[in-house]
Amino acid sequence: MSKVNRGINPDEWRGIFVIAEQRSGQIQPISIEMLGEAKKLAGKLKDDVTVIVLGDDMDESLNDLCGYGADKIIYCKHAKLKTYTTDAYTKVLADLIAERKPEIVIVGATAIGRDLAPRLAARVGTGLTADCTGLDIGEERMALMTRPAFGGNLMATIVCKENRPQMATVRPGVMEKAVHTDTVCKVEKIQPEISDADIIAKVTDVVLQKRERPPLSEADIIVAGGRGVKNPEGFELLQSLADKLGGVVGSSRAPVDSGWISPDAQIGQTGTTVRPKLYIACGISGAIQHLAGMSESQTIVAINKDPNAPIHKVAHYSIVGDLFKIIPALIQSIEEKEPK
Numbered sequence: 001m002s003k004v005n006r007g008i009n010p011d012e013w014r015g016i017f018v019i020a021e022q023r024s025g026q027i028q029p030i031s032i033e034m035l036g037e038a039k040k041l042a043g044k045l046k047d048d049v050t051v052i053v054l055g056d057d058m059d060e061s062l063n064d065l066c067g068y069g070a071d072k073i074i075y076c077k078h079a080k081l082k083t084y085t086t087d088a089y090t091k092v093l094a095d096l097i098a099e100r101k102p103e104i105v106i107v108g109a110t111a112i113g114r115d116l117a118p119r120l121a122a123r124v125g126t127g128l129t130a131d132c133t134g135l136d137i138g139e140e141r142m143a144l145m146t147r148p149a150f151g152g153n154l155m156a157t158i159v160c161k162e163n164r165p166q167m168a169t170v171r172p173g174v175m176e177k178a179v180h181t182d183t184v185c186k187v188e189k190i191q192p193e194i195s196d197a198d199i200i201a202k203v204t205d206v207v208l209q210k211r212e213r214p215p216l217s218e219a220d221i222i223v224a225g226g227r228g229v230k231n232p233e234g235f236e237l238l239q240s241l242a243d244k245l246g247g248v249v250g251s252s253r254a255p256v257d258s259g260w261i262s263p264d265a266q267i268g269q270t271g272t273t274v275r276p277k278l279y280i281a282c283g284i285s286g287a288i289q290h291l292a293g294m295s296e297s298q299t300i301v302a303i304n305k306d307p308n309a310p311i312h313k314v315a316h317y318s319i320v321g322d323l324f325k326i327i328p329a330l331i332q333s334i335e336e337k338e339p340k
Helices: 029-045 059-066 086-100 111-124 232-245 253-257 288-294 323-337
Strands: 016-019 049-055 072-077 104-108 128-132 134-137 143-149 154-158 166-170 186-190 221-225 248-251 278-282 299-303 317-319
Touching (some): 016 029, 016 086, 029 104, 072 086, 111 166, 143 166, 248 253, 299 323
Parallel strands (some): 278 299, 299 317
16 A cells, blocks of 8 residues: 655655546546646646546547647556546555655546545545645645635635645636647556455446536536526526527526525536536526636626626626516527527
C-alpha cells in the first residue's frame, strides 16, 4: 500500500496530474474541462500537465486527447481497468502518485470521481478539497482551491500546507474546456499489476440507459424554472417549451426542495454548473447561488413578473410578465413557424 508521510519536502513534488474519466472507452467532457484549467495552473507554475488514463482498448481515444494540450499522457492499460472499480483504480493511481510525485492532482467531481478521490487521498495520505469551483496558484506554489461552503452562502479557499500531492475534485461545467488543436504529445503505456485479490467489490453487469436529452452540463438550450413556476404542473409547461426548442429542463433550488422536480435538475452552487448557448430563466428571482451556476451562459432570457428581480441584471433579454401567459405564446409562435 502506497502512503505519503506528513512533513514531506514539497520540492520533491512537481507537475500536475489530471485523472481522466472514461466510460465505455470514451473520454468524458469533464476530462477536457480539467485539462483546460490544469494548463492555466501549469503556466503559473512553469510545469507540465500529465493526463492519467485508466482503461483498456483506449488507443483511438488517446490520439484525440493529445490534441487538447497535455504535455504527456500516461495510459494504464489493463483488462481489469476497462470498467471502473474503486479498488483497482485506487491501487493503480496510488502507486503511480508515490512513484511520480505530482504536485497537484485533479479529479472530476462526478459520480466516479466522488467515489475515487476520497479513497485515493486517504491511501496516499493527503488532504482533499472536494467540489471545487475555482483553482489558482498562490505563494510558495500553493494550490488555492475554492469551493462553496455553508450551503453555498459563501466561498471558502482552502490550501494544503503540509502534504503532497495537493488534491481537488472539480465540478463539471465550471471550467472552460481546453481547445483542441493538431498538437501531439508523448504517450507512455504502463501495464500495472492487478490481481483478483486487489478488487473486493466487482462489477458483474453494466446497464446502459439511453438519454432522450443530453445532461444539463452538456445541453445547448436550457429552460429553467424557479419558485414562480408554482407547482409540478408548471414544470410540465416548461418541458413543452424545452421540447419545442430541443432543450432540457433545469431548476433553481427552491422547486427541488419543494419536491416539484428531481434533484438532478438543480442548477447553481449546490447543483450543476451550466454554460448553454441559450438559458431561459422562468420565474427565477436570481439568488447569487443560482447565478453562480448559470451566469456564463451565452444568451440569458429572463421571464419574471417582478421588474426588480436580480435575474434581470444578468439577462441579455428580459420579459417582465406572467410566465403562464408568455410561455404558451412562445410555444404558439414556434408552432406557427414550423414546417407544415
